[in-house]
Amino acid sequence: MNGLQIKKAIHPLKVQNITSYESLEIQQVTQDTRTIQKGSCFICIEGATIDGHDLVSKAIEQGASLIIAEKKITAAIPVMYVYDTKKALAQLSVLFYDNPSKKMKMVGVTGTNGKTTTTHMIEAVLEKAGHQTGIIGTMYNKIGTEKIPTINTTPDALTTQKLLKKMSEQQIDSCAMEVSSHALVQGRAWGIDFDVAVFTNLSQDHLEYHHTMTDYFYAKSLLFSQLGNSYECKDYPKTAIINCDDHYGRKLEQLTAANVLTFGVSEEAVIQAKNIHISSEGTRFDLDFMEKTYPVKIKMIGMFNIYNALASFGACYAxxxxxxxxxxxxxELPGVKGRFELVPNQADITVIVDYAHTPDGLENVLQTVKEFAKKDIYCVVGCGGDRDPSKRPIMAKIATDIATKIIFTSDNPRTEDPEVILDQMTSGLDSRAYIRVTDRKSAIERSLSEATPGDVVLIAGKGHENYQIIGKTKHHFDDVEVVMSYFENKNRRL
Incomplete structure (x- = not known):
């Protein structure tokens, strides 16, 4: 890859000052001293625990040839001072990687629940239509058939541009991307030229970070307020696909300059689902759109998957x-790992693993189970540590209100005491209404050992995750593996 001339780099930035200016060619842009190579431009980012301005000496030792900073520093190499290094990182990343999102169809999906399923639905449709596709999201990043492990739902601006550049080089022409509220507030999505923005829903989550629902909504709204303001489009007009059954969605309609297609089951929806039938075999409904009705039968189960399908329909139509x-x-889509995933077994027990980790998500999944359950509904669920504690008793109350057999257990306790998390979940509940089994494996196995043919066992909270975070350490743990291992061992004993 060719370098970036400093003269070109200066142009988009509001530069306060440049020290020791000379003609330079940047060979790499980075905010991580661990990745610095000779000729790197090191951008000082002030994070929650580490301030890049304190690492300038290390960056220079490792070969940096240019420093971009917003605080006064001492350095023997050129320093470019800007007002906002986070914006500088996004702007230089776009320049350095030659603005790859401009070269492809970009769909950004945001909302509390449904982002992963919706991006996978959109990707499947685009692929079937002959497009070369990519995904950026919670489970992994995907370039064609290659799956790349990821840490965050939405990577930082530099990582995203680098990833999009790799997609562009491999002839990927369309990308479906999950866009988290954290990413929007932190500017991780700056510089991405989205063609379509999708809003799935908004319910309580991440209040340990956003503090209020108003601030949480504001974060989500940024994707839409930054969409299509210039009315410049590639092949199709910029379009916002918005869930109008969610009252936050109705607010979003006024916050975007882009065209809007609404979806839902209400009469006001442009893309409307009617005549809905949900069973353990799948979901049927009629899709009304532009005075035409289309019968739809998807393999995925539940009202929430109808909304995901409507959102995907709107995005792909746009x-x-x-x-x-x-x-x-x-x-044709069979489903997405960890999203209402049915785990096969010979015990005639319906076992479902789902990522539901918010009050709204858990309620939606349990209500769906209730629609087809013939006997008892077991719910194995916990709440993550170092996350919004106010949702813990709410989720526990939802479980006891809808399920008939409840086992509260650990999720990812992180640095919190799992017993304290369970105390907070169960405060105010009748102790006779639930069982506490702190060890997650034991809790899952207990639900399976007590369930009888015809029962449904929902294991909620972790979905696709193949780890459990205890303290600051990730331990291998997969809900589906625990279920399959239990039945395999049981069959051996028979």
Whole structure:
């Protein structure tokens, strides 16, 4: 990859001052001293625990040839002072990687629940329509068939641009991307030229970070307020796909300059689901759109998956795919790992692993189970540590209100005492209404040992995750593996 001339780098930045200016060619842009190579531009980012301004000497020792800072520093190499190094990081990343999102169809999906399923639905439709596709999201980043492990739902601005550049080099022309509220507030999505923005829903989550629902909504709204303000488009107009059954969605309609397609089950929705039938075999409904009705039968179960399908339909239609082709592709999709995932067994017990880790998510999943459950509903659920504690008793109350057999257990306790988390979940509940089994493996096995043919066992909270975070250490743990191992061992004993 060719370098970036400093003269070109200066142009988009509001530069306060440049010391020791000379003609330079930047060979790399980074905010991480561990990745610095000779000729790197090191951008000083002030984080929650580490301030990059304190690492300038180390950056220079490792070969940095340019420092970008917003605080006064001492350095023997050129220093470019800017007002906001986070924006500088995003702007230089776009420049250095030649603005790759401009070269592809970009769909950003945000909301409390449904982001992962919706991005996978959109990707499946685009792929079926002949596009070369990529995904950026919670489970992994995906370039064609290659899956790349990821830490955050939405990477930092530099990592994202580098990833999009790699996609562009491999002829990827469309990317479905989960965009988290943290990322929007922190500017991680700056510089991405989104063509379509999707809003799934908004319910209580991440208040340990955003503090209020107003601030949480504001974070989500940034994706839409930054969409299409210039009315410049590639092939199709910039479009916002918004859940109008969610009252926050109605607010979003006024916050974007882009075209809006609403979806939902209400009469006001432009993309409307009617005549809904949900069973353990799948979900059927009629999709009304532009005075036409399309029958739809998807393999995924639940009202929430109807909303995900409607959102995906809108996004793909906005990118020029015909309604019948969108529906055909959605009907073929088997499901997404850890999202209402049915775990096969020979015990005639319906075992479901789901990522539901918010009050709204848990309620939606349990209500779906209730629609087809013939006997008892077991719910194994916990709450994550170092996250919003106010949702803990709410989730526990939802579980006891809907399920018939409840086992509260650990999720990812992180640095909190799991017993304290369980105390907070169960405060105010009748102790006869639930069982506490702190060890997650034991809790899952207990639910399976007590369940009888015809029962449903929902294991909620971790979904696709193959780890459990205890303290600051990740331990291998997979809910699906625990279930399958239990039944394998049981079959051996028979």
């Amino acid at each position: 990118l020029g795919i015909k309604p019948n082709k969108v529906i055909s592709a959605l009907e």
